[in-house]
Amino acid sequence: MITITPARQADLPAILAIERAGFSEAEAGSPAAFRDRLAKLPDTFLVARTDTGVAGFIVGPAVREEFVTDEMYDRTPRNLPTGGHQLVLSLAVAPDYQGRGIGSQLLAALATVARQAQRTTMSLDSxxxxxxxxxxxxxxxxxxSPSSHAGETWYRLVKQL
Known part of the structure; x- marks a missing residue:
């Protein structure tokens, strides 16, 4: 059974392992970036838990900007109390749990949090x-996307909330 809860400091080693498994070294967020996200995004950093640990996570700030900017990958903005746009900096599921709908559950859970805080859209680069x-x-x-993150071509996606 999967439960989705806010991320905790104790989850950081599992989160970092999942991030490294899901992204190239250039794409993956650094340990310092994830510590910053844990500190600044308590309500929009969610993990999918099983009885044995963290199976996946989603994280992103709620800000005035409609889309992610490259600076946000290194310097996490704080969430607006209400309104604005919900961004996704990272969504990753552990390899052993992929294909079970966990990524979709995490997206839905973050969308619920965003709607409750009156955000208008949810967006990400992919x-x-x-x-x-x-x-x-x-x-x-x-x-x-105009992003040059990790030297990749990214596509902007948006969902109305």
Whole structure:
């Protein structure tokens, strides 16, 4: 059984391992970035838990900007109390738990938090290979992102809340 709860400091080693398994070294967030996210995003950093530990996570700030900027990967903005846009900096599921709908559950849980805080949209940047997953979860591709993160081509996706 999966439960989704706010991330805790004790979850950090599992979160970092899942991030490294899901992203290239250039794409993955640093331990310092994740410590900063834990400190600044207590209500929008969620983990999927099993009886044996963390199976996946989602994290992102709620801000005035509609889309992620590269600076946000290193310097986490604090959440607005209400309103604005819910961004996703990272969504990752441990390899042993992929294909079980956990990523979709995490997206839905963060969307619920965002709606409760009166956010208008949820958006993220994605590699081309993952765009169909996000489209199945109600996101629409907007355009190619101006991001130069990790030297990759990213696509902006948005979901109305």
């Amino acid at each position: 590699l081309a290979a993952n765009v169909p997953f996000y489209e199945r979860n109600g996101f629409q591709k907007v355009n190619v």
